[in-house]
Amino acid sequence: MPEHMSSQPRNNNDSNEQKPMRGLLADAPLRAILVSVETAETDWPLQESLDELEQLASTAGVQCVDRVVQKMDHPHPSTLLGSGKVKELGELLHAHDCDAVIFDLELRPNQHRNLERELDIQVLDRTALILIIFGQRARTREGRLQVELAQVEYDLPRLTRQWSHLSRQSGGGTNQRGEGEKQIEVDRRLLRRQKNLLEEELEQVRGQRQLHRERRKYAGAPVVALVGYTNAGKSTMLNRLAGSETLAEDKLFATLDPTTRRVRLAGGQEILFSDTVGFVQRLPTTLVAAFRATLEEVAEADLLVHVVDASHPHVQHQIEAVELVLEEIGGGGLPMVLALNKADLLPEDHQLELKGVAATLPKVEVSAMQGTGVDSLLRCISETLVAQFTALDVLIPYDHGELVAQFHQYGTIELEEYEEGGTHLRGHMPQNHSGPFMPFQIEAQPKKARLSKRAKQEELEQDADQPAEEPAQEESFVS
Numbered sequence: 406m407p408e409h410m411s412s413q414p415r416n417n418n419d420s421n422e423q424k425p426m427r428g429l430l431a432d433a434p435l436r437a438i439l440v441s442v443e444t445a446e447t448d449w450p451l452q453e454s455l456d457e458l459e460q461l462a463s464t465a466g467v468q469c470v471d472r473v474v475q476k477m478d479h480p481h482p483s484t485l486l487g488s489g490k491v492k493e494l495g496e497l498l499h500a501h502d503c504d505a506v507i508f509d510l511e512l513r514p515n516q517h518r519n520l521e522r523e524l525d526i527q528v529l530d531r532t533a534l535i536l537i538i539f540g541q542r543a544r545t546r547e548g549r550l551q552v553e554l555a556q557v558e559y560d561l562p563r564l565t566r567q568w569s570h571l572s573r574q575s576g577g578g579t580n581q582r583g584e585g586e587k588q589i590e591v592d593r594r595l596l597r598r599q600k601n602l603l604e605e606e607l608e609q610v611r612g613q614r615q616l617h618r619e620r621r622k623y624a625g626a627p628v629v630a631l632v633g634y635t636n637a638g639k640s641t642m643l644n645r646l647a648g649s650e651t652l653a654e655d656k657l658f659a660t661l662d663p664t665t666r667r668v669r670l671a672g673g674q675e676i677l678f679s680d681t682v683g684f685v686q687r688l689p690t691t692l693v694a695a696f697r698a699t700l701e702e703v704a705e706a707d708l709l710v711h712v713v714d715a716s717h718p719h720v721q722h723q724i725e726a727v728e729l730v731l732e733e734i735g736g737g738g739l740p741m742v743l744a745l746n747k748a749d750l751l752p753e754d755h756q757l758e759l760k761g762v763a764a765t766l767p768k769v770e771v772s773a774m775q776g777t778g779v780d781s782l783l784r785c786i787s788e789t790l791v792a793q794f795t796a797l798d799v800l801i802p803y804d805h806g807e808l809v810a811q812f813h814q815y816g817t818i819e820l821e822e823y824e825e826g827g828t829h830l831r832g833h834m835p836q837n838h839s840g841p842f843m844p845f846q847i848e849a850q851p852k853k854a855r856l857s858k859r860a861k862q863e864e865l866e867q868d869a870d871q872p873a874e875e876p877a878q879e880e881s882f883v884s
């Protein structure tokens with residue numbers, strides 16, 4: 406394998422089982438300049454976005470030494486920046502003795518290549534930076550496989566970078582150029598093979614997780630997913646709620662792999678809380694795709710707790726970015742509670758003015774760090790959950806065994822008895838699962854009054870001339 410494809414991660418800060426990351430994004434540079442372009446279409450406050458990019462960079466271990474912004478009507482198709490600006494940037498990079506330049510945009514592969522060739526330095530964009538962080542932080546096998554796959558997919562169309570790299574090293578003559586191209590083909594084939602292997606491995610790991618998930622569902626406890634912008638305090642909240650010790654850090658993307666904890670509410674109800682990867686504005690689509698499987702768990706939750714850093718100056722933007730990603734992964738319509746976290750950092754009389762969907766949701770001010778408001782949050786979660794559930798008291802005829810299985814799978818059961826007419830189940834079901842049970846509802850009447858089919862029949866025959874008093878629903882299984 407060529408040397409450039411087997412580089413070791415610089416931040417090899419975790420366990421011995423960590424394999425070296427493969428691909429071009431294995432290493433984080435040390436010093437970098439941040440670059441952004443302001444066009445008429447820029448709809449995100451530019452400096453705010455650069456602040457976040459700087460924070461992302463520092464999470465990856467990169468020091469930002471300067472910022473360059475170019476205002477232009479249309480980005481240059483081959484180098485993004487105008488040629489004068491590229492030259493200026495090259496000089497600045499040299500003056501600051503940088504290892505890299507980081508663009509606050511997603512670069513197209515050709516722009517990436519051209520910039521790298523012209524600047525003769527490592528070029529990164531938002532996606533690459535996030536991929537580096539993900540590579541440093543993923544812990545579980547699935548997390549690492551997802552990141553590696555996203556990295557390989559990112560590398561593939563950009564591979565010619567290696568060619569320019571090779572030709573630079575070797576002086577760039579025609580012969581070497583031919584060799585470089587051959588090398589590129591070899592590299593490409595290696596990467597494609599790597600991609601297939603990763604996909605196969607991922608499939609296996611996911612199959613196992615799906616099994617776990619199904620078993621958990623069978624256990625009946627509702628799943629509450631903590632979602633929110635990166636660094637909002639989700640892991641701290643999970644620790645507070647479950648008394649557990651999930652990694653919480655003042656770093657972006659501290660959590661990459663989903664963690665689930667069982668929590669028992671005051672009323673005895675058990676809930677599974679799961680912590681998830683933090684969202685970020687313009688989470689690159691490749692990454693949303695890579696983490697789709699992990700995020701699907703979010704879309705399957707019974708309730709979302711959107712943890713918000715209420716003390717953040719751009720809280721509304723962060724809320725909207727999270728809502729957008731939720732839409733993308735199919736979790737947009739789920740019931741949701743807002744946890745306005747870091748309340749301890751807010752001034753006493755502070756009133757958070759929320760807009761859009763967020764303004765309409767149940768919300769609780771809380772400090773996951775200090776523990777204030779946590780009980781109210783749990784109460785709010787419990788109430789919102791139960792409001793989603795329909796109370797059911799049903800007698801399921803024995804030839805509808807699949808409904809009994811469904812009740813076990815999706816609902817909570819308070820009573821289960823086998824009677825002559827079928828299985829008597831009492832409990833709660835999420836609304837979207839309760840439809841098929843409606844015909845089997847038992848009206849409020851004592852057990853004795855519910856007659857077996859034969860007894861009922863006899864009664865009906867005796868009272869044939871009297872008007873029937875039974876509700877239509879009951880008749881559907883009596884007759």
Ligand SMILES: Nc1nc2c(ncn2[C@@H]2O[C@H](COP(=O)(O)OP(=O)(O)OP(=O)(O)O)[C@@H](O)[C@H]2O)c(=O)[nH]1
Nearest residue numbers: 636637638639640641654655658659660683773774
């Ligand atoms: N002051 C204050 N700080 C908090 C509170 N909750 C969390 N923090 C801090 O915010 C930082 C981020 O917390 P995490 O729990 O790691 O945030 P997260 O949302 O899990 O972040 P990612 O996993 O990176 O997405 C940490 O330094 C926490 O100590 C709070 O209620 N008040």
Ligand SMILES: [Mg+2]
Nearest residue numbers: 639640659660
């Ligand atoms: Mg976290």
